[in-house]
Amino acid sequence: MEFVWVSGNCFEMGEPLAVAIFNDYIIRKESIIVLKKAAFLILAVLIMLYASFTIQAEEKKPLSIEDIDDLLRNFVSNKRVSDLITEYGIRFEKTEENIGKLKAAGADETIFEALNKEWEKKEPKAGDIWRDPVMEMEFVFIKGGCFEMGDNFGDGNEDERPVHEICVDDFWMGKYEVRVGEFRKFVNDMSYRAEAERVDGCFYWTGSKWEKDKGRNWRDPGFQSDDRHPVVCVSWNDAVTFARWLEGKTGKKYRLPTEAEWEYAARSGGKKYKYSWGNGQPSGNIADVSAKRKFPAWTIWEGYDDGYVFTSPVGTYKPNELGLYDMTGNVWQWCQDWYDKNYYTYSQSINPEGPSYGQYRVSRGSNWSASPRQVRASTRVWVAPMLSVYSLGFRLVLPVKYYREQ
Ligand SMILES: [Ca+2]
Numbered sequence: 131m132e133f134v135w136v137s138g139n140c141f142e143m144g145e146p147l148a149v150a151i152f153n154d155y156i157i158r159k160e161s162i163i164v165l166k167k168a169a170f171l172i173l174a175v176l177i178m179l180y181a182s183f184t185i186q187a188e189e190k191k192p193l194s195i196e197d198i199d200d201l202l203r204n205f206v207s208n209k210r211v212s213d214l215i216t217e218y219g220i221r222f223e224k225t226e227e228n229i230g231k232l233k234a235a236g237a238d239e240t241i242f243e244a245l246n247k248e249w250e251k252k253e254p255k256a257g258d259i260w261r262d263p264v265m266e267m268e269f270v271f272i273k274g275g276c277f278e279m280g281d282n283f284g285d286g287n288e289d290e291r292p293v294h295e296i297c298v299d300d301f302w303m304g305k306y307e308v309r310v311g312e313f314r315k316f317v318n319d320m321s322y323r324a325e326a327e328r329v330d331g332c333f334y335w336t337g338s339k340w341e342k343d344k345g346r347n348w349r350d351p352g353f354q355s356d357d358r359h360p361v362v363c364v365s366w367n368d369a370v371t372f373a374r375w376l377e378g379k380t381g382k383k384y385r386l387p388t389e390a391e392w393e394y395a396a397r398s399g400g401k402k403y404k405y406s407w408g409n410g411q412p413s414g415n416i417a418d419v420s421a422k423r424k425f426p427a428w429t430i431w432e433g434y435d436d437g438y439v440f441t442s443p444v445g446t447y448k449p450n451e452l453g454l455y456d457m458t459g460n461v462w463q464w465c466q467d468w469y470d471k472n473y474y475t476y477s478q479s480i481n482p483e484g485p486s487y488g489q490y491r492v493s494r495g496s497n498w499s500a501s502p503r504q505v506r507a508s509t510r511v512w513v514a515p516m517l518s519v520y521s522l523g524f525r526l527v528l529p530v531k532y533y534r535e536q
Pocket of ligand 1: 415416417418420421436437438439440498
């Protein structure tokens with residue numbers, strides 16, 4: 131190992147101030163350059179990510195008419211049928227216009243068979259669930275069809291006759307009645323005051339008559355009702371405002387069900403069922419043994435005990451065959467239609483929307499205090515659209531023709 135000789139001396143130890151500042155400046159300057167380079171790199175990565183997402187988003191868009199024209203030209207010149215189906219089949223909308231263009235371009239049965247398979251994959255099937263992205267409310271796909279609407283068993287009320295054939299299109303229907311928690315989100319977002327809060331309260335049954343109570347509203351209907359329970363004390367106007375609000379949030383055309391859609395869905399696709407649970411023993415929150423203990427005068431379903439006097443959390447009982455919960459019992463549900471006791475004598479047969487005017491709106495489905503006669507799926511009830519009742523709520527539907535446009 132080698133060593134160098136160092137002769138000793140005296141000196142001022144430490145860095146002079148000017149040099150220290152200068153060094154500091156160099157270090158800072160270098161740090162800024164490094165930071166700038168890093169920022170530039172991050173920005174470049176972000177731009178690339180954004181571009182890739184944008185491209186992906188664009189790829190998911192349905193084809194425009196111009197795209198389809200280009201595609202067909204390509205298809206005619208190269209006969210690239212497999213490309214047409216594998217790359218574009220799912221985005222090639224099944225419309226009269228597109229089918230016409232394909233035929234004009236020389237598409238044969240083989241092509242339509244292959245395309246039909248793609249289109250079938252895209253079509254929702256009965257029982258499919260769709261969850262709205264804002265409220266995460268679940269909707270069940272109801273395959274449309276024709277059925278005999280009204281009093282099929284000959285023991286109903288006059289306004290349920292004549293029994294008449296009705297056909298409804300496909301639609302999505304709320305799996306559950308709208309809950310208190312969901313209505314609360316809407317109220318908070320809009321600083322909304324429900325009609326019962328703004329005006330003069332909510333109706334309740336005293337035991338002998340209906341009375342309005344200023345102290346009752348959806349927050350406190352006069353019995354225990356937490357966020358899982360169906361909202362009540364909401365007027366038809368409140369329900370429609372809720373649907374409009376959700377439409378604004380999602381761009382989808384929510385609305386109340388028509389009376390025909392409601393009965394078709396309640397009877398599990400228009401089957402000859404007297405109740406939404408079928409023709410046998412009940413499954414739902416109706417006037418039962420539990421209710422009779424508190425209200426001895428009520429007419430109940432003898433021997434049946436659902437465990438609740440007032441509302442139960444939604445989805446407590448078995449759903450009907452379509453997967454819809456509480457179609458009978460728990461709370462009455464507002465429908466879109468005006469009420470006319472004679473409507474069945476002149477109703478249109480395809481997608482009827484009720485009379486064009488009226489004084490009352492229809493509600494369906496009965497409630498926790500309903501007698502065996504009231505819980506029939508064809509029972510119709512009428513309530514003025516500005517009134518709130520402690521046993522009346524709603525559920526929403528989403529018509530398929532609007533859903534497909536999204
Ligand atoms: Ca009950």
